[in-house]
Amino acid sequence: MKLDVQHIKRILGFVFLIGFQIGLANTWTVCSNCENSSIKETILRAAPHDTLLIEKGTYKEFEILVDKPLVIKGIGYPIVDGEKKGEIFRITSDDVTLDGLFVINVGVSYTKDNAAIRVVQSKNFLIQNMVLEQLFFGIYLEKSSHGKVYHNRIIGEAVDEYNSGNGIQLWYSSDIEVAKNHVQGTRDGIYLEFSDRITISDNVSMDNLRYGLHFMFSNHDVYTRNTFENNGAGVAVMFSKFITMKNNTFRKNWGTAAYGMLLKEITDAEIVGNIFEENTIGINIEGSNRIKYLNNDFIGNGWAIRVVGACYTNSFKGNNFLYNSFDISYNSKLNDNVFEGNFWSSYTGYDLDKDGVGDVPYRPVKLFSYVVNRTPETIVLLRSLFMDIIDFSERVSPVFTPDNLKDAQPLMKIRP
């Protein structure tokens, strides 16, 4: 019996060992003083669908080509140092996962857009928990789709626009989810060009030189619950259609040429439930049609909304305009946009029938903002007594501002 028990134990141990080896057969451990000390070489040796575990340490490598489906996972944030020599990771295969690496020192080039991680024509990739610092471009997705960029931290030190890159850039990509990333100190935090059906949610994009989020020729994209703070402009949406913008926060994009949101040649978008707080210009709108602005809060901006030209059939409903220096600036006499049921903190009308809607229409365009649009130098009269007086008289009987630009049903109480 005794012999039998030992026999069984031995067999069990053998089975266990084999099982363990089969389980590990596809896992490669990379560390600085073990057999596989280089990420690049280990990738060459690995078979498709293997896992690479990168142990803690510093790996001075660049132009690491990932050309087969692999999971590359860092343990305790190993550092991959590109020593400013060029691109660091280049993914050209489908089904690649990058997880938990600390990538630094991307080479700056004036002829190539070097990125910390570049994904080329791949599908089903997952880039998560990465930390990228000292970068040129951060994550560059090129003609890729169905991937996910999740919970990364990208911290640049951009000083000038001409020699800095974007945090996350999508070029001719589609069906990608960008979520819970933190991008700061780059040129554009997140940049989309010719990229459709992208979902961008819960990201924080701050202190970027140019835009927090930038759309160019990209359609059917959604961005929700993001925070854009202290960028050159929070979000720039240009030449795009069917963009949905919900529940984002635009804060402190403050400066002589700063905007919360910049819209140019946009159609059929929805802007719902966003908060615009302390921006020089909350939303700057140019050539944008059929856009719905619903339930947004504009708090303490210089201009809440500045309409520059050629904007038709837009509707502004249920927004709160609180303590902005100018609620709306408008440069033409023609108005085709609807303002209805908004709350205006500078509304002074009354509500005799107590239905919560003011009985006197509110005219959001001040004469001063009209004059400033015409002759920008007149802004030096900001906050002078004379301007207050003529603003008041214009409000009583509009002469210069479009007569039908008014909110006929201003709310008496702030929308909660």
Added chain:
Amino acid sequence: MLKILKYSFYDLIRSRWSYVYFLFYLALGFVLLFLNNDVSKAVITLMNVIIVLIPLIGTIFGVMYYYNSREFTELLLAQPIKRSSIFMGQYFGVAGSLTLSLVLGLGIPFVLYGLLRSNAIFDFSLLLITGAFLTFIFVGLSFVIAISNENKIKGFGYAVLLWLFLAVVYDGLFLMSLIVFEEYPLDTFSLVATALNPIDLSRILILLKLDISALLGYTGAIFKKFFGTDLGFLISIAILLLWTILPILGLRYKAGKKDF
């Protein structure tokens, strides 16, 4: 002169109007800070009040004091005292007590609400300095008007008109010329036009120090380039000083020539 100054000053300090003026600023400061509790925001609101009210009160107070103390002035003139020191004493007495009311009235609530610990202290002191300048300028102008007009109604009328011109009409003309000549480069013109009016100059000086200056756009950038530098700041202080000294010289000249 110092004796007369002291007399005028104490006379005003003891008078009800100084207290009312002081209490007004005290209440204004407390209410503003109570309502938004943010020192730097309160500075903006305060600026609106200061650039309109200080000139108005300075003008009216100056004219009123001159006409009211006319008999006493005549009594003093009969004494062996230099004419200029009589009028200078009265002028500095009035302007000094008004400035004191302003500084104390606004200073106390702001200090209590933690001005010294906030970084708005520089903006606030600039506010008080320009306020003091405006007081001295407008009291001086009103004294000159009062001494040139025997008729009280006329004197009052001119003084209020002067305030109206500098506070409102000037900006209107400024705006008109900006719009009429909008085809031309207007940066230098608007710089000069602003510097020539003490009320506009104070407004721009304070605005440029505040966050709100971002609203001024590229015109603001030009202004900031001029007023934001040490040289620009010195020039604007020099202009305010000039505005203060000119009425004083006018007052001395008029006082020396006038036949009482």
